[in-house]
Amino acid sequence: MKNKKIAILQSNYIPWKGYFDLIAAVDEFILYDDVQFTKNDWRNRNKIKTSQGSTWLTIPVGQNIKRRIRDVTIDDQSWLTKHWGTLERNYTKAHHFKEVSAWLKPLYTEQRYSHLSQLNRHFIETICWYLKIKTRIRNSWDYELSEGQTERLVDLCTQADGNEYISGPAAKAYIDESLFSSRNIRLTWFDYGRYPEYPQLWGTFVHEVSILDLLFNCGRDSSSYMRYTKA
Secondary structure, three states: OOOOEEEEEOOOOOOOHHHHHHHHOOOEEEEOOOOEOOOOOOOOEEEEEEOOEEEEEEOOOOOOOOOEHHHOEOOOOHHHHHHHHHHHHHHOOOOOHHHHHHHHHHHHHOOOOOEHHHHHHHHHHHHHHHHOOOOEEEEHHHOOOOOOHHHHHHHHHHHOOOOEEEEOHHHHHOOOHHHHHHOOOEEEEOOOOOOOOOOOOOOOOOOOOOHHHHHHHHHHHHHHHOOOOOO
């Protein structure tokens, strides 16, 4: 039986490089946006590096946490122009700005988005295309969802014909490992450590920023500074 690796994670806005390494490490990546939206989190914001230090790019979606991520709507579209302007001002001197902006800028200037999940998936898939990550991406609502925190993850893996689940280390706090073993699904903990530094603008090196920072600075060579990217 062929080993099929699955990862399940909430969608993020322009995620950091580790998010894409996790995508590249599996055969199917499920965007888990059927769970509650959390404010002041990575769902609708991320950091970039500027001459004044790291700063947030935040999509205005309100503070209501009584809704699923997939139900979060985007009414105000003016942030698109603002975000692109901030990226342009801070990365125009990066070595690969012109190359990356050729496909990234249209996502900000030629698109409109009704829902946060839709937007996040579009950006994630486009960045995967650039990095040549061919992992299949699906939404959690493509499957039947059961009750129970770990039970739902196990059921999603089973429905996706997965026999290995790769999880971020933060989930150790709540995952019941026995439920995976009882269904003959191997549970593997992903390691986000030991990333090398890359040529980066604006002073002291910072890892905890959007992958856009890496792409603008390193272009097609970005995968050399990542761990699991598939050629």
